Amino acid sequence: MPIVELDPFLIDQIAAGEVVERPASVVKELVENALDAGARRIQIATAGGGKTLLRVTDDGNGIPREELRLAVRRHCTSKLSGGLDKIATLGFRGEALPSIGSVARLSVASRAKGADDAFEVVVEAGHCEGPKPAALTKGTVVEVRGLFQSVPARLKFLKSDRAEAQAITETVKRLAIAFPGVRFELSGPDRSRTLFEAVAPEAALTRIGAVVGEDFAENAVEIDAERDGVFLSGFAGLPTFNRGNSLAQYFYVNGRPVRDRTLVSALAGAYADMVAKGRYGVAVLFIELDPALVDVNVHPAKADVRFRDPGLVRGLIVGALREAFAREGVRGSTANADGLLGRFSGGVPRQGGDASSKAPAPAATPRFADLAPGAALGRDVSSRPRLDFGAYRPPERPRTPFEAASAAYRPLETQPQGAGETAAAYKPGDSSGKLTGQDHGFGESSQTAYRSEEPAVAAHAGERTPEEPATHFPLGAAKAQLFGNFIVAETEDGLVLVDQHAAHERLVYERLKTALYGKALASQLLLLPEIVELPEDDCDRLAEEADTFRSLGLSLERFGAGAVAVRETPAILGQCDVKRLVKDLADELAEFGTGDSVKSRIDHVAATIACHGSVRSGRQLRPEEMNALLREMEATPGSGQCNHGRPTFIELKLADIESLFGRR
Template sequence: MTRPSRITRLSTELANQIAAGEVVERPASVVKELVENALDAGAHRIGVSVELGGKRLVRVEDDGDGMTAEEAALALERHATSKIRRLEDLASITTLGFRGEALPSIASVSHLLLRTRARGASRGTEIRVSGGVTVSTREIGASEGTTFEMTDLFYNVPARRKFLKSDGAETTQVSRLVTQLALGHPEVGFSLTSGRRQLIQCPPAAGLQERLFQLYKDRDDLVEVRKQAAGITVTGFVAALAGPGQGPRRGPQNIFVNGRGVKDRTIGHAIVHAYSAATIKERSPEVHLFIEMPPDRVDVNVHPTKAEVRFLEQSLVHEVLRRAIGEALEQGPAPEIGLDPVAPAVGVGRGTVAGEGMAFGAGAPGPPGWGGASTLMGGVSGGFPADAAAHSIGDLVREMRPNTVAPAPVVDRPLQPLGQFRDTFIIAIDDEGIAIIDQHVAHERILFEQVMERLTAGALESQQLLMPMVIDLSAAERQALAAHGEALARLGFDVEAFGGDSLRVAALPAIVDVGACETALRALAQDLDGLDQGAAIDEALRHMAATTACHAAVKANDRLTPEKMVYLLDELRRTAHSSVCPHGRPVVLRLSRREIERRFERI
């Protein structure tokens, strides 16, 4: 007796609904697919409207190439695409779409209306699909381009509908997504309306900077990134070290690889590395980064939503990106003193602000004092870590202060100290103006860089105490220190438990004054205690370097000899990131010659 076959072929509709599970998660995913199609069709303007967070309606209109009647019918079928033809094409994708799955997936879980007219054609086509089944097709009059209208998402899949968030939350997702797509394609005009509210309105822009301005207004707290190496181009804007309220601004991380918005761990890691070399303040800085590389060096066919990529040379990408950001951060200029009520601007930001407040704009060379001098790095070739993700402590520290970061040699004439103001600020001059330097913060930055550099080479020099010192600590403080014995030893401390919560100190870093030892250790303990549990050792080390530097640095209200002032200014010139301290506080304020001359009406 033969039993009936248990295996049957799924209907096309059901197969599409299953595929939709991967691609269509929420209204924002529908927006993404439809807008990416419009971009692939060469649109100059794309209008997006949503109602009830896109659950009721998502409409995307474009003025792109449009489709003929025949193409329109095919476009809604599974595995139908104009973007690839054969397997080899997958290796060099230049379009955002290529799977031929988005439209049938969306159509299978909603009501979809398509109106389109191919460029040059006299008539247009309208197709209605419900739950994947074509309801009607007719010829219509339509403007060139394409409009998709999706209504009642998941009307036929109630289980999925339940997973949607509130209208407000879905609208936020859509808005974030359109913002990202608009950033990725400045030359295309975008608009987004939700109900009657206009959320985004950006006409076609000349470039990223203008698009950033359209979306975020003036941003003095971003610095420009621009680097080309090993066939990879990195451009964009990232949070400056001295952002609002100290430290780089936290914010969205928009990453584009060949125009495609992606999430990628290698890139995230490179960003963290670049910042960690310069500041202990921020772990999620705002970045808008564009990475361009030959399409055959990046695999985009990794995930159904196409938001992940695989780099052929992962560690190369990591390295180029880290250097690109690192160099940009070093170019952060000294904030200029505004003599009028206009607040002084920090960071490079937009280059269009002339006169007061800002001395130079994006892309302009830095100030001829210091800090603006860009680091001259050799080309990126060879010597990349085998795997950027796997590190020993040594690798980590070496990567934190890459020895390729040469001191800025561009500065011609040093600042000449005139004296101190309130024993706290050094007043100095050069040809370009007057500078006021916070002596403590400046020394702190110098020492931080030195400490990190020496850690790269191994350990810090330590000084043995003739008489070991015993320090009483709180239980939390002692535990915080005990948990980081190895890092303490590298910094030059020789400490051991001495019964109860006491600590016996036999040696300390040579740069720390014996008298400051106890305060430094307590500060270290508190700092370490405040770190997230299980924070990586590199982060602990960096924090310790900053704390050690802070406690070894000259203080406010310290009288300095002229020699010491000259020394500090000279060292500062040699120091990377010299315009801000590791905590993001400014080191120097400048009053430019131009400003002075303008004030005295000499020009």
């Protein structure tokens, strides 16, 4: 068959297959055009899940009459004056309107700012009519009817009207988070309406809560970090506040909603060993950087981006979130308390009460609140703190020093006072803070009954004076042990219920990681090197990361054109499937640019050791042991959940307890 030039209409239909995937894609393109035009009020009306009707109305700057026909012609745009290296708008390709017009009936009515009249053009089957006069006071109205009617093959692959309508709602929500200063209204044929009122910059968290959920503000920590000209801001949910899917993960690069694999992988790394398998963290993250350092022209849909230095972005996200969780200290999700209250009250939701009945919400930050494309780099950022986020390391805990060689699973032991001496347990009521007795740790030899008349006193130097009650601590003072596994502690304004096994498991796990990663991991030399055959590209990527793997105890090197030789493996892994490990690493490097398989396997071994080496359910604890466990939890990052992602404690405020008895 000879080479021929395709018909322009057919070219438009082919191109539309990439730009217009479904009705939600049309909404995304049209709303982005409205935002680029400076709109402050945007209305979206749909029918038939967007297949029958899509109408987007805005109060933006409008389009002059002489430019209306150009607006619906391919590769015509007003947004690329600075070139592809300085993209400061959401749209820039000049493909959306002509692509829509090739697969549907498209009408564009607009009145430019300062103009006396409005005009309209109509595009159907690639043919444009107009401009002709229209009735419109300001802004632009874009109407799309009969989407994909001219392409039946594409139409039959669309989902149900309900599913398509849900996809449109999700698209509007993602844009609404990025532009809290804009009013969004989405309506359907059944008179249902989704409304996001415009909010002030300092109330950005209100808009986020309207999209993600009202309980997000109570269970989120603020993120604010910078490294090498890349700024990260937003909010991340506590590890114990998680979802069963990743739909509540929102990423924005210079104000543009994206779904990038690098960002998704980085967020998963930040929540690693803190959420259960199959659960996902909740986060709204904004990344701001020089447009020249990120390529948004990867796909016509503009949902994917490519960073010049993906490792920098990944490290910033993982380090910033880990540091934020550690800075937050011991804090549990209010969702767990709500669930417990619901069981107590037979399903009655938490009462209103006063402000003390809920965990304090993090302060909203105005820095990204009114973010618009291009504004990210025009602000004064001289006052931003420059934080150095390296690999995460749990902080030192001087109150309970750890000797890995002799006491790997005894985090409640105290420092021996001399050679041959044994650390002793605290004696309740001893205000001097000295140690008495001969028992230590969780020893089975001398379990004593709890004496409620002896108040538990924390005698940790530098935190509380002996005269201060232990209820001043975040997790309070231990009052009782229930069913051999749950510690009941009293705080200043409520009570805390602690799962002793889950809590101790987390403490042991963090100490094991500190001991493991404090220096290069021990490796075991293979009697015969393991030769693993791989594609040459995979071999090159593995060789580039050889130094990183060597610090984790895995030694490998190139072995010819299409193979690598593994000479040493991490000793803690014991006998492992070397070929499978190396192939998994190669796949990760190809997809995400990181090789976390070795570290994740080491962490899994450490988690297993911690699970079997921690205090078991049914162990009777003395009051001093329970209080020591609480103090250790307060000093350990991530102690709000165990290694499997389950919560280690639940806190009930006094106001919540009083409401159960009708006192409020």
